[in-house]
Amino acid sequence: MIKSIAILTSGGDAPGMNPAIRAAGKVALSKGIDLYGIKRGYLGMLNDEIFRMDGRDLSGIIDRGGTTLLTARCPEFKDPKIRAIAAENLKKRGIEGLVVIGGDGSFHGADLLFKEHGIKVVGIPGTIDNDIIGTDYTIGFDTCLNTILDAITKIRDTATSHERTILVEVMGRDAGDLALYATLAGGGDGLMIPEQENPIDVLAYQIAQRRKNGKLHDIVLVAEGVGSAIEIAEELKKKVHTDIRPVVLAHIQRGGNPSGFDRILATKMGAKAVEILDAGKSGVMIGMEGNKLVTHPISHAWEGERRLSQEDYDLALTLSK
Ligand SMILES: Nc1ncnc2c1ncn2[C@@H]1O[C@H](COP(=O)(O)OP(=O)(O)O)[C@@H](O)[C@H]1O
Ligand SMILES: O=P(O)(O)OC[C@H]1O[C@](O)(COP(=O)(O)O)[C@@H](O)[C@@H]1O
Ligand SMILES: [Mg+2]
Numbered sequence: 001m002i003k004s005i006a007i008l009t010s011g012g013d014a015p016g017m018n019p020a021i022r023a024a025g026k027v028a029l030s031k032g033i034d035l036y037g038i039k040r041g042y043l044g045m046l047n048d049e050i051f052r053m054d055g056r057d058l059s060g061i062i063d064r065g066g067t068t069l070l071t072a073r074c075p076e077f078k079d080p081k082i083r084a085i086a087a088e089n090l091k092k093r094g095i096e097g098l099v100v101i102g103g104d105g106s107f108h109g110a111d112l113l114f115k116e117h118g119i120k121v122v123g124i125p126g127t128i129d130n131d132i133i134g135t136d137y138t139i140g141f142d143t144c145l146n147t148i149l150d151a152i153t154k155i156r157d158t159a160t161s162h163e164r165t166i167l168v169e170v171m172g173r174d175a176g177d178l179a180l181y182a183t184l185a186g187g188g189d190g191l192m193i194p195e196q197e198n199p200i201d202v203l204a205y206q207i208a209q210r211r212k213n214g215k216l217h218d219i220v221l222v223a224e225g226v227g228s229a230i231e232i233a234e235e236l237k238k239k240v241h242t243d244i245r246p247v248v249l250a251h252i253q254r255g256g257n258p259s260g261f262d263r264i265l266a267t268k269m270g271a272k273a274v275e276i277l278d279a280g281k282s283g284v285m286i287g288m289e290g291n292k293l294v295t296h297p298i299s300h301a302w303e304g305e306r307r308l309s310q311e312d313y314d315l316a317l318t319l320s321k
Contacts, residue, residue, distance in 0.1 A: 014140025
């Protein structure tokens with residue numbers, strides 16, 4: 001049995017981080033494990049912003065977006081000397097286990113803490129990007145997708161009224177998941193994702209064909225990994241004669257109350273993380289694959305091969321005509 005654990009959130013915040021903190025924390029307290037919170041991710045670990053948590057820190061947060069533990073990016077954490085200082089801040093309090101809720105970058109940091117300093121780490125995938133290998137979904141992706149869909153519904157009203165082409169840029173770093181699934185679920189009329197070639201002439205042709213078929217507006221999803229919708233709009237203006245507007249959804253996509261799906265995912269993963277540590281295991285990430293909780297070595301998150309479904313992409317293109 002593990003005596004003492006800490007929880008941190010790191011990298012971009014994602015809706016659902018709070019229910020993950022809550023579930024991990026409550027399970028730890030129910031097992032009599034000493035519970036600590038670390039503020040601002042690895043930055044707070046380095047600056048010794050570590051505090052004892054109790055039930056009051058965990059109540060009233062299940063439906064709140066963002067992260068009550070605060071988050072940060074801490075580039076210095078790539079330096080082994082900095083990691084040694086941070087690890088010492090855990091050790092001096094007798095903290096043996098660490099639950100890291102974050103994305104692929106945060107998992108790199110966790111892997112190094114485990115290998116270099118023997119900290120027992122478990123990674124919970126929390127990022128809107130859905131860019132982690134070893135889980136079908138990351139916490140925050142579903143809520144973010146729904147936020148994008150709300151935006152598309154509003155954008156469509158004005159796009160149809162003015163008979164315009166609107167390029168909607170969505171987040172995702174190097175992953176096209178948000179753009180692809182927003183196209184499928186939002187009835188997008190065009191799609192650009194980094195996993196595919198995106199010749200502007202093909203988009204121009206598609207728009208021209210749509211006009212021939214009597215479609216008088218277009219909503220095109222552009223994943224940020226492809227480039228700026230503002231710049232793409234300028235290029236497109238040289239090729240088609242429709243009235244074009246770029247919309248960058250930006251950080252609005254990261255906010256909002258977590259969806260039911262994200263809360264369940266976060267709750268199951270949070271609880272599982274503490275079960276794993278309590279069973280003496282570590283150096284793993286949790287995933288949900290085929291509706292089952294799974295664990296992988298933490299480096300699986302970036303070492304495996306990650307592919308978007310070609311079938312889903314083809315379907316999105318077929319339906320966008
Ligand atoms: N290669 C690495 N080695 C050590 N720590 C890292 C590494 N990559 C990222 N991190 C830590 O994880 C933090 C979050 O990473 P980032 O990529 O910004 O977000 P995310 O975890 O959501 O993918 C970084 O600010 C840094 O502190
Ligand atoms: O909020 P910032 O620092 O501008 O970062 C924006 C980036 O963070 C994200 O929202 C989330 O990425 P991470 O989960 O990797 O931190 C990306 O989609 C986006 O590219
Ligand atoms: Mg990331």
